[in-house]
Amino acid sequence: MVCPRCSSNQSDDIKFCTFCGANLQAVREALDLPDKKFDWSNTWVADMFMSGQAAEMRKLEMERRLGITPEVKRYNEIKAGVIVSSVGIALAIFLLFFMQGIAGRVEPGAAEIITRIWIAGIIPFMVGLALIINGLVVSKKIVAAMERDQKHTNSLEAGATPRGLRAPDTSEFIPANLSVTDQTTRHLESSERKIT
Numbered sequence: 001m002v003c004p005r006c007s008s009n010q011s012d013d014i015k016f017c018t019f020c021g022a023n024l025q026a027v028r029e030a031l032d033l034p035d036k037k038f039d040w041s042n043t044w045v046a047d048m049f050m051s052g053q054a055a056e057m058r059k060l061e062m063e064r065r066l067g068i069t070p071e072v073k074r075y076n077e078i079k080a081g082v083i084v085s086s087v088g089i090a091l092a093i094f095l096l097f098f099m100q101g102i103a104g105r106v107e108p109g110a111a112e113i114i115t116r117i118w119i120a121g122i123i124p125f126m127v128g129l130a131l132i133i134n135g136l137v138v139s140k141k142i143v144a145a146m147e148r149d150q151k152h153t154n155s156l157e158a159g160a161t162p163r164g165l166r167a168p169d170t171s172e173f174i175p176a177n178l179s180v181t182d183q184t185t186r187h188l189e190s191s192e193r194k195i196t
Contacts, residue, residue: 001028070143078135085128092121 001010004027006020015025050058096118103111 070139070146074135074139074143077131077139081128081131081133081135083128084131085125088121088123088125088128090121091124092118095121 001012001024002008003010003017003020003022003024005022006017008017008019010017010024016022017024047055099114099117103114106114
């Protein structure tokens with residue numbers, strides 16, 4: 001066999017090229033594959049041209065296959081919020097002490113600014129707090145809605161008929177239990193009895 005990388009002659013029983021170390025076993029396996037047509041739908045190019053809705057459906061299907069439920073996403077969001085908030089608090093404390101140490105060595109105008117840099121730690125704290133609130137409130141409602149939809153889908157698959165209107169092209173006759181004038185006629189009959 002000829003090595004595709006360095007073009008040296010190699011015996012057919014070795015797995016790696018003795019000169020450049022190329023994986024000859026992988027080359028043999030690639031050459032032994034049956035000739036099959038290249039499928040563009042399994043490439044990143046196909047993903048690029050996918051519509052937003054199709055990409056979202058594909059993402060949801062991949063999450064479903066991996067077992068990532070909305071409840072798991074919710075817990076991960078709360079966990080991320082706790083971590084980001086903790087980092088924000090730690091950053092604020094670190095900057096407070098660090099900048100106070102530096103402030104003693106600079107002129108008073110700059111020291112006033114430097115001692116307030118610890119406020120930058122508030123930004124990640126607030127982002128983390130927003131993630132926690134979103135996970136506890138908003139995502140909880142999303143999970144409940146998805147569970148409700150899942151129960152509805154399961155009941156439809158179990159054989160229950162969906163509520164809604166019948167098809168407009170049906171020739172089925174649906175008998176009415178009451179007529180339009182039924183209540184009126186009953187009312188008139190009762191009023192005639194009272195008069196006489």
